[in-house]
Amino acid sequence: MRPLHRLFGPDWRHALPSQCRVCHAWPALTLCARCVTRFAPHTTRCQRCALPVTGGAPVCGACLRAPPPVDSCLAALPYAWPWTEVIAQFKFHAEPGLASPLGHLLQAASGVVAALASADLVLPLPLSDERLAERGYNPAQLLARHLAAPPGSLRLDLLLRTRHTPPQHGLPRAQRLRNVRGAYAVEPRRAAELADRRVVLVDDVMTTGASLFEAAHSVRAAGARYVTAVTLARTAEH
Numbered sequence: 685m686r687p688l689h690r691l692f693g694p695d696w697r698h699a700l701p702s703q704c705r706v707c708h709a710w711p712a713l714t715l716c717a718r719c720v721t722r723f724a725p726h727t728t729r730c731q732r733c734a735l736p737v738t739g740g741a742p743v744c745g746a747c748l749r750a751p752p753p754v755d756s757c758l759a760a761l762p763y764a765w766p767w768t769e770v771i772a773q774f775k776f777h778a779e780p781g782l783a784s785p786l787g788h789l790l791q792a793a794s795g796v797v798a799a800l801a802s803a804d805l806v807l808p809l810p811l812s813d814e815r816l817a818e819r820g821y822n823p824a825q826l827l828a829r830h831l832a833a834p835p836g837s838l839r840l841d842l843l844l845r846t847r848h849t850p851p852q853h854g855l856p857r858a859q860r861l862r863n864v865r866g867a868y869a870v871e872p873r874r875a876a877e878l879a880d881r882r883v884v885l886v887d888d889v890m891t892t893g894a895s896l897f898e899a900a901h902s903v904r905a906a907g908a909r910y911v912t913a914v915t916l917a918r919t920a921e922h
Contacts, residue, residue: 759918760793787830812848879907
């Protein structure tokens, strides 16, 4: 008998009959097609911050008034039920296996394949040592590993977390911004690798954008030419 990983590929566990984490249908994929269609509909989003927009405007008013430090921002899911629960299982309840189905959803989001195809470097946002020890893995890094990025573009040690900060969840916007100010830096001995490069930053959840934008400032300062932020889930407001 052929090994399961040869029959189904590297994501063989999620190709086997399972139970959908949303509707609990059995047998079904971990995230069944019906739930993805129902709860992850196509949403027109601002090209600079990924907030939902109406009326066909490519950029929201807030980004027109104060452009963020990214050239493009892409999101796969609304950060709302049922995705809040699924992402909580992934991030906080030791279920790294969810990176595969969630990574597939992220890659299927509008614009993500094109952004990856043109990327020179793909950088997941790093965790502090304390947070990494607490969780045991970095969700953004696992998602980045499941994206079909160009060979050799994924870098796990180029963008650094300089200090530990309190969790962003539940903090008001102003405090979130202060919380992560200066919390990211480019590895100084390798900063030249970013010069004139197209960079994709990967994170799991975007609320105010404080973390992604702070990381973008760091890679911009090192000379990155074009920066795209890619996030699994995005809240509906700043």
